Amino acid sequence: MALFGRRKKQQEDVVEVAETPTLPPPPPTDAGGLRSMEDHRAYLLEQIEQLPAFGQQILDAIDLSICEDIESDIDLPGFDNSAMDGYAVHAADTVGAEEGQPVVLAVVGEVAAGGWSEEPLPPGTAIKIMTGAPIPEGADSVVPYEVTDRGSDDVAIRVPARTGQHIRRRGEDVTEGDLMMRTGERLGARTIGLLAAIGVDKVMVRPRPRVVVLATGSELVEPGRPLENPAQLYDSNSYLLAGAARADGAQVFRVGLVGDDAEAIKQSISDQLVRADLIITTGGVSQGDYDLVKAVMPELGMTDFCQVAMQPGKPQGFGLIGEDRVPMIMLPGNPVSAYVSYEAFVRPVIRKLMGIEPLFRPQVRAIATHLIRSAPGRKQFARGVVTTDPGGRRRVTAVGGHGSHLVSNLAKANALIVMDPDVDQVAAGSPVTVWLLDENG
Numbered sequence: 364m365a366l367f368g369r370r371k372k373q374q375e376d377v378v379e380v381a382e383t384p385t386l387p388p389p390p391p392t393d394a395g396g397l398r399s400m401e402d403h404r405a406y407l408l409e410q411i412e413q414l415p416a417f418g419q420q421i422l423d424a425i426d427l428s429i430c431e432d433i434e435s436d437i438d439l440p441g442f443d444n445s446a447m448d449g450y451a452v453h454a455a456d457t458v459g460a461e462e463g464q465p466v467v468l469a470v471v472g473e474v475a476a477g478g479w480s481e482e483p484l485p486p487g488t489a490i491k492i493m494t495g496a497p498i499p500e501g502a503d504s505v506v507p508y509e510v511t512d513r514g515s516d517d518v519a520i521r522v523p524a525r526t527g528q529h530i531r532r533r534g535e536d537v538t539e540g541d542l543m544m545r546t547g548e549r550l551g552a553r554t555i556g557l558l559a560a561i562g563v564d565k566v567m568v569r570p571r572p573r574v575v576v577l578a579t580g581s582e583l584v585e586p587g588r589p590l591e592n593p594a595q596l597y598d599s600n601s602y603l604l605a606g607a608a609r610a611d612g613a614q615v616f617r618v619g620l621v622g623d624d625a626e627a628i629k630q631s632i633s634d635q636l637v638r639a640d641l642i643i644t645t646g647g648v649s650q651g652d653y654d655l656v657k658a659v660m661p662e663l664g665m666t667d668f669c670q671v672a673m674q675p676g677k678p679q680g681f682g683l684i685g686e687d688r689v690p691m692i693m694l695p696g697n698p699v700s701a702y703v704s705y706e707a708f709v710r711p712v713i714r715k716l717m718g719i720e721p722l723f724r725p726q727v728r729a730i731a732t733h734l735i736r737s738a739p740g741r742k743q744f745a746r747g748v749v750t751t752d753p754g755g756r757r758r759v760t761a762v763g764g765h766g767s768h769l770v771s772n773l774a775k776a777n778a779l780i781v782m783d784p785d786v787d788q789v790a791a792g793s794p795v796t797v798w799l800l801d802e803n804g
């Protein structure tokens with residue numbers, strides 16, 4: 364065989380190759396290959412679209428953010444009506460009434476809530492009227508039962524009426540055309556009551572995102588079951604994250620555990636795509652031999668695995684998965700890492716899907732009650748308890764150590780103490796940034 368034989372020139376077919384979709388270029392990294400927390404968060408948010416709005420029953424829309432301005436089509440009250448049970452009268456007819464010398468007026472009828480009087484009220488007469496009933500034409504005040512003899516054919520009135528007394532005027536609460544709610548406001552019990560009062564039964568809202576939560580790891584056991592060997596532990600992450608997402612307004616599907624098995628992970632994620640607006644997983648995104656989420660997810664969609672300059676929460680994964688490009692956030696397995704990552708990345712994404720502002724927790728300054736040490740190089744998130752002193756100043760005490768497995772300290776905390784990568788300690792009495800975990804902002 365000739366070593367240097369001339370190759371026969373082959374006909375080159377021009378094949379149209381569909382461009383493989385990719386995620387946008389990732390943000391830059393620092394000298395150590397780490398991405399800043401802010402850059403990573405912005406990168407995820409730019410790839411998330413708000414869920415489309417649709418008309419929903421007002422009661423089902425509680426806590427959701429409306430996507431329309433709502434004006435009232437009616438006045439409230441819709442008609443002049445009585446604020447008291449008593450008699451509608453012409454105030455002028457009661458002049459001079461007093462205890463022992465009442466004014467007596469003929470009673471020409473009765474009007475209850477839901478009824479109305481066809482006839483104007485003749486001068487010199489009274490008509491029984493119940494709370495909420497329309498004021499008959501001509502009447503200009505209501506005399507409560509308590510200052511009368513409650514008569515049926517005629518009534519003795521012991522106190523003169525002031526013009527307009529006990530009449531609730533049409534439109535004094537809401538006037539037709541008044542703006543009741545603005546785009547972006549969230550519905551609560553009181554606003555639902557207001558909408559019902561102006562006759563609105565449905566509103567345009569963004570739905571609750573359907574968030575699938577799935578924990579990976581062969582060492583994990585479902586709480587309530589026995590631990591069968593010394594290397595097992597209970598899955599706490601999926602409960603922690605499902606609870607957090609539910610508290611943030613998502614409709615959560617907590618899927619059972621998936622072991623460290625490539626096919627099982629792919630199958631479980633594929634099964635969930637149909638019902639998910641967002642998938643959250645924990646575990647399997649670091650460097651370990653069994654960190655399979657990172658290994659298999661690129662087969663199902665466009666993914667981005669990176670390291671973020673934060674502690675905890677360094678290894679992070681993101682993807683747009685399947686044909687519908689369902690957003691997926693792959694969090695590290697250590698419980699505190701998973702939670703801090705949730706606060707930093709997942710919660711803002713859920714709020715963006717829902718169209719709720721602000722996206723982030725309130726970030727405020729608090730005075731450190733003691734020396735707080737930090738490891739420079741990555742943004743540090745320590746768990747803290749914030750209290751407010753009698754002078755209204757916030758103070759913060761770190762709880763527990765830095766280990767990202769320390770769940771009992773996490774449960775005690777109501778804040779994350781956030782220290783920038785260049786900070787190595789915060790002195791007692793100095794201000795430090797905190798995220799308030801029990802406030803929505």
Ligand SMILES: Nc1nc2c(c(=O)[nH]1)N[C@H]1C(S)=C(S)[C@@H](COP(=O)(O)OP(=O)(O)OC[C@H]3O[C@@H](n4cnc5c(N)ncnc54)[C@H](O)[C@@H]3O)O[C@H]1N2
Nearest residue numbers: 578580598599600646647648649650654677695696697700
């Ligand atoms: N050689 C390296 N090792 C590790 C690095 C690294 O950079 N190089 N990073 C460390 C950091 S930081 C983190 S965070 C973890 C993240 O690891 P994974 O996301 O791969 O998570 P796993 O290895 O699956 O689990 C870590 C840890 O968390 C426990 N875990 C996992 N899931 C749950 C759950 N649902 N409930 C409760 N606890 C859970 C698991 O048992 C492990 O102890 O990697 C470091 N390693």
Ligand code: MOO
Nearest residue numbers: 675676677700767
């Ligand atoms: O980043 Mo890991 O999340 O430090 O424990």
